[in-house]
Each structure stands twice: as C-alpha cells, then as structure tokens.
Amino acid sequence: MELRDAQEKFREAGVALYAISYDDRKVLAELAETLGIEYPLLSDIDSSVIRDYGILNTQVEPNDGILYGIPYPGAYVTDEDGVVVEKFFRDSYKRRESAENLIEAALGRLLPGDGEPTAIGGEPEVRLTASLHGGGGTLKQGAQRKLVVRFELGEGLHVYGDPVPEGMRPTRIEVTGPPGVKVGEPSFPPTERLRIDALDLELPVWGGSFDVVIPVYATSELASECHPVERTRATLEVTVHYQACNDSTCLLPKSETLLLEVPVLPVDVQSISLHQGHGQRELAIEGERHLRRLFLRKGRAHPLGLLRFVWSQVRMELADRLRPRR
Amino acid sequence: MRPAIDELGFEAPAPIGHPGRTGLPAGYPTGPEIGERLPDFELPDPAGRTVRFHADRGNSKAVVVFYRSAVW
Numbered sequence: 001m002e003l004r005d006a007q008e009k010f011r012e013a014g015v016a017l018y019a020i021s022y023d024d025r026k027v028l029a030e031l032a033e034t035l036g037i038e039y040p041l042l043s044d045i046d047s048s049v050i051r052d053y054g055i056l057n058t059q060v061e062p063n064d065g066i067l068y069g070i071p072y073p074g075a076y077v078t079d080e081d082g083v084v085v086e087k088f089f090r091d092s093y094k095r096r097e098s099a100e101n102l103i104e105a106a107l108g109r110l111l112p113g114d115g116e117p118t119a120i121g122g123e124p125e126v127r128l129t130a131s132l133h134g135g136g137g138t139l140k141q142g143a144q145r146k147l148v149v150r151f152e153l154g155e156g157l158h159v160y161g162d163p164v165p166e167g168m169r170p171t172r173i174e175v176t177g178p179p180g181v182k183v184g185e186p187s188f189p190p191t192e193r194l195r196i197d198a199l200d201l202e203l204p205v206w207g208g209s210f211d212v213v214i215p216v217y218a219t220s221e222l223a224s225e226c227h228p229v230e231r232t233r234a235t236l237e238v239t240v241h242y243q244a245c246n247d248s249t250c251l252l253p254k255s256e257t258l259l260l261e262v263p264v265l266p267v268d269v270q271s272i273s274l275h276q277g278h279g280q281r282e283l284a285i286e287g288e289r290h291l292r293r294l295f296l297r298k299g300r301a302h303p304l305g306l307l308r309f310v311w312s313q314v315r316m317e318l319a320d321r322l323r324p325r326r
Numbered sequence: 327m328r329p330a331i332d333e334l335g336f337e338a339p340a341p342i343g344h345p346g347r348t349g350l351p352a353g354y355p356t357g358p359e360i361g362e363r364l365p366d367f368e369l370p371d372p373a374g375r376t377v378r379f380h381a382d383r384g385n386s387k388a389v390v391v392f393y394r395s396a397v398w
Contacts, residue, residue, distance in 0.1 A: 003391065010389070014386055014387065015386060015387045015388065015389055016382070016383040016384075016386040016387070016388040016389070017388070017389050017391070018377075018379065018383075018388065018389070018390045018391065019390075019391045019392075019393060020367075020369065020390065020391070020392050020393075021392070021393050021394065021395055021396055022395065023395055023396045023397055025370055025372055025374065027396055027397055028372045028396060029372035029373070031372075031396050032372045033372075040371040040372070040377055040382075041371070041372055041396065042367075042369035042370065042371060042377060043369060043370050043371075043372075044367075044369055049367045049369060050392065052365060052367070053357040053358065053365065053392070054355055054356075054357045054358075055356060055357045055392060066395075066398070070394045070395065071392040071393075071394065072354070072356065072392075073391075073392055073393050073394050074356060074357075074391075074392055075389055075390065075391045075392070076357070076358065076364055076389070076390045077387070077388075077389050078363075078364055078383075078387060078388045078389075078390070079387055080385050080386065080387055081363065082363050082364050082379075082380050082383065082388065083361065083362065083363045083364075084358050084359065084360050084361065084362055084363075084364060085360060086360065087356060087357075087358075087359075087360065089356040091352075102389045102391075103389070105389075106387040106388075106389060107387070270396070270397060270398055272397070272398060287397060287398075290396075290397045291397050291398060294395075294397050294398075
C-alpha cells in the first residue's frame with residue numbers, strides 16, 4: 001500500500017510507475033478501484049514478461065500450484081531513456097524498498113522532508129537533524145527506510161572523514177532501537193580535500209550542509225504479520241560523534257544522542273483465510289474468490305500441481321490448528 | 327509440521343526451504359543490468375488498455391516493480 005500512498009509523489013517527481021504480476025485483470029481492476037490505485041497494475045498472466053526479463057522464480061515448479069509463474073520480486077529504476085540506473089532485488093522476498101527510496105533512486109537525490117519524525121540537535125554553528133524517510137517515517141516489517149542525518153555547518157567549519165588527523169574526533173553515527181530494528185552501514189557523501197599549507201597536509205573533510213544516509217528496517221521482533229503490533233511507537237537513538245574545526249581552531253569534540261520517536265505499523269495483507277485474524281491490516285477486498293480463480297487457472301494448466309498444492313495447504317492448515325497459540 | 331518462520335519473522339504458506347519461500351539464490355541473475363535499456367513489454371492494464379512500456383513512459387524516468395501476487 002505504500003506505493004499507493006506515495007503515488008502523488010511519483011507524479012510530482014515526474015517518475016512513471018508500473019507494477020507487474022501474474023494476476024488476472026479482474027483482481028487488479030478490483031484492487032485498483034477499491035484502493036484508489038492510479039498507476040497501472042499490469043497483468044502478466046502467463047508470466048511471459050517475467051520470463052523475458054529473466055526473473056522467473058525457477059525454483060518453483062509447475063507442480064507447485066499457484067506459486068508457479070511468480071518472479072523474484074524487485075524493482076528497476078530507469079532514466080529518461082529507459083536505461084536502468086538502479087535495481088533492487090533482495091534476498092528475502094519480504095524486504096522491499098520504500099516508495100521514497102525508489103523515487104530518490106530515480107532522481108538521484110533525497111526528497112525533501114514531508115512531515116516525518118525529526119529530531120534536532122547540535123550546537124551553534126553545527127546543526128544536526130535526524131529524520132526517518134519512507135512510509136511517512138514509520139517502521140513496518142520488512143520495509144526498507146532511510147534514517148537521514150543532516151549536518152549544517154557554519155561558515156568555515158568542517159568535520160573530519162578518515163583518515164582523521166591525530167587527536168581529532170572522526171565523524172561517526174550509531175543508531176540503536178528496540179529489538180527487531182536492523183541498522184545498516186551509514187553512507188557518507190564524498191569528502192572534500194582541505195589543504196593546510198602550514199602543515200603541508202591535505203585532509204578529507206565535509207563542510208557546509210551534507211546528508212548521511214543509514215538504512216533501517218524492522219523485523220518481526222518489533223512488528224509481525226502474525227500477531228497484533230505490541231508497541232505502536234519506537235524510539236531510535238541516533239548518536240553522532242564529530243569535531244568541528246575551522247582553519248585555525250577546533251571546537252571541542254562532541255557526542256550527542258538524538259531521540260527519534262517513530263510510529264510502528266502493522267503489515268497490510270490480502271483478506272484470505274491464510275492471513276486473517278492475526279492482527280495485521282487486511283485489505284478491503286474479499287480475496288477468497290480471487291484465490292479460487294487463481295487456483296483453477298493454474299490447475300487447468302497443471303492438474304497434478306493443483307492436487308499437490310491443495311494437499312500441502314490442508315497439511316499447513318492442520319498444523320496451524322494444532323500448534324499451541326501464543 | 328509447523329508453519330516455519332524466516333529471519334524476518336514471516337510465516338507463510340510454505341515451509342522454509344520451499345522454493346516459493348526462498349529468495350534469490352546467491353549469484354542468480356536479476357534480469358537487465360544497470361546500464362542496460364529495459365526490454366520493452368506490452369501488457370494490459372486493469373481497464374483492458376494495452377500498455378507498451380517505452381511508448382507509455384515517453385521521456386520520463388520510470389520505476390518498474392515486479393511483485394508476486396495481489397491475491398495472496
């Protein structure tokens with residue numbers, strides 16, 4: 001649903017959005033109408049485009065029932081000539097990019113803030129702003145977000161990249177959150193070279209305004225599709241270490257922790273019996289009849305697969321009923 | 327047999343190790359590479375209109391998302 005929530009941002013950015021799956025037009029038409037999806041949901045019913053692109057999940061066989069024909073899910077981002085500039089294919093099928101990540105990849109720059117959670121700190125002449133980009137600044141299971149730390153340094157001031165001159169504090173950022181929040185490596189922009197003639201040195205520094213991007217996503221410990229969300233807010237602690245200097249003097253080294261409070265959301269799922277009753281957010285579409293149609297379509301093509309798949313579902317259902325509830 | 331939980335904590339209608347639940351095997355190609363033009367495609371939209379990718383996007387940048395299903 002995050003693509004739908006951000007579809008206006010795609011339009012404003014002038015980025016065309018297309019979504020492709022093996023679903024039939026009927027379910028896509030209903031989805032588009034019920035959820036107000038205006039970008040095209042394209043029906044690759046026999047997976048021919050999926051195959052043509054080379055992303056058919058070939059680990060699934062025709063006898064795997066409705067699963068046959070699915071792609072390895074991901075996204076391509078192109079420039080004005082339709083040439084790929086970035087692509088996102090994760091090794092877990094449930095990790096996916098925020099809509100904003102996709103737009104930012106297309107534009108090659110960060111989108112301006114949009115009312116998402118923000119924390120401000122620093123000192124006179126060094127302003128620090130931490131914000132969570134993506135999904136309106138929320139955490140959701142599997143959804144890749146960007147925690148952005150913006151430095152705004154006063155005239156003539158710089159902070160250090162590696163290798164740091166002896167005695168100076170390097171610029172570092174650490175992010176911690178509640179269990180279930182996964183934090184990636186911070187990505188800094190390229191440094192500038194600062195020449196100190198008196199010492200015959202060239203130092204890697206950052207000056208002016210620059211952004212550091214830290215990938216963050218939530219796993220089930222924080223918010224799962226299998227049970228209601230326990231905590232609806234999470235606090236991310238963003239600790240920034242730096243030392244600001246100008247040509248002649250340095251300010252004291254600093255370590256500051258900014259607290260970013262962000263909402264935690266449940267997962268959006270289709271309303272089929274598999275997903276129901278676990279506390280996620282169910283889409284307002286009665287999904288069983290679409291599932292039946294998918295069954296029959298795949299079953300007509302591979303009858304043995306239909307039987308095998310039904311049997312495996314029955315086993316799953318039994319196991320689900322028999323296991324102890326949390 | 328218990329529904330299995332993967333590293334993100336998702337339970338899904340197939341056990342861990344089932345091909346439907348695996349992600350990309352290491353080294354598996356992920357289609358057109360960065361620097362390649364996306365192959366054109368022609369697919370119907372929900373209204374039944376045929377959409378031809380490069381013609382439809384014109385001179386715009388584009389994002390093409392492949393997802394597994396709108397049904398499940």
